[in-house]
Amino acid sequence: MSHSPFGLFGRPAGDPGFTVAIEIGTDLYDLELEQQCRILELTGRPGADFDQSATGCARVVYELPHTGWVQAGTDALDVLQAVLGEFEVFGAEICRSDLWAEEPIFPTMPSEVRTGRPPDQDLTVVTVELDSSVRRSTADLGRALLELRAVGGAHCTPAPEDRHHLIVTMPNRSSLVSASAVAGKCLIPVGHMWQINRVRVVESQTYHLELEDRARYHPPRVPDWQFALGGEDGRMVVVPDGSANLHGWTVASRQSDGQEHTAELTRDLVWIDEAGLVNLLGHGDRIEAWTATLPGSALLTSFATPQGTEFLVDRWDGMTNWLVETLVRNGSGLIVDLGPGGYVAPVDEDVDDDLGLADVLDPDDEVINAQLHVLDDGVVMVRRSRTVLRRLRLGDHSVEGLELDVWHHDGHFDDCTDGYLFTSDLHLAASACTAWFRDHGGLEALDALGCDYSFADALPATDREDA
Structure with a gap:
């Protein structure tokens, strides 16, 4: 089996393996325990578990070590077909496991957010990320687009760290499985020219819903946050506005010894009292919010978007929230x-003790x-x-x-x-x-x-x- 990143059996450098995600059409918090167990049974892969998609829906995720993108894609198709027989599925994705650890949400760039338009018909959107560690010419990128245009309209958008996203819109799909299979065949010649980092196939309505969410909430500043009161396993940062789209956002912190730490914001249930203070003590109303746990008594330093835009935390706001937590x-x-x-x-020790x-x-x-x-x-x-x-x-x-x-x-x-x-x-x-x-x-x-x-x-x- 080839250890080159190219070809049918290609593996990326370092052999990180691939992660597979199947996107279920149900909110993660609405998925009953019996449904979760059944989906994991249908998946049939060791270590499979659930997390959230960009829209808050459930994703069943598992890793395939020592694989290339073709083998991972074939395995994902088998699982997709099995799950789709009993549950509504919006999409599927394969991604290099080392990249998934840093970017679990496909990082749609602002340029795509601005230009994307909801289609008039039900389509399938395929997004392919090409690695750019080896410099290639514009002509090479054009040849990759030409291969994909055999199945639908295709264009290229920028991606983080100078990578490339190829967006393909496939018309008249008969099923998500067949659309994925067709897209996979078209990607084989592309895989001989480029290292493929990740591929996502998703229904167009879901894709454009994500774009609308990112367009509505792409804040030019740090979201309103506070420290949750009553945490025992570290300091919890909470953004109480659970309706904000912070999928893929991370927070950075620094401890007193200078060590830095990064954590991803995830949805969680907390309480908020009448004074608007978030707590883990059960005081007030229970709400869904965005949370991240910092180690020990680390102080929050910044927020970062999935695209890498960093927003530094105002140090005065940090001081205020720290004092509230202390009180x-x-x-x-x-x-x-x-x-x-x-x-x-500078106190005079000889002064009269009766003086103030x-x-x-x-x-x-x-x-x-x-x-x-x-x-x-x-x-x-x-x-x-x-x-x-x-x-x-x-x-x-x-x-x-x-x-x-x-x-x-x-x-x-x-x-x-x-x-x-x-x-x-x-x-x-x-x-x-x-x-x-x-x-x-x-x-x-x-x-x-x-x-x-x-x-x-x-x-x-x-x-x-x-x-």
């Missing part, structure tokens, strides 16, 4: 101090500080100052009699130069701190920002029944 994870008595990480207050903090600090030594103090009943006190804030020793954390959501500038705290606020809106509390540093120091202040936590002490519980 929810801990109960009454938590104090979060924010200020320049390397700052040391504001009296012993140099008034010309301005330093931007903020403090969050968690009280009872989900209320947070926010204090902002141009000098160091001390940790208050409150008699209790009761919120009875406090006026919420109003900034106070009455000088009640001698160390608090720019007001304090009581609020149960955690996002407001976090945003108040973020805005304070953003407006007084900008990114330079963010780069130098330090954080210190103080937790309430607990008395021994030896006499309690629940100890």
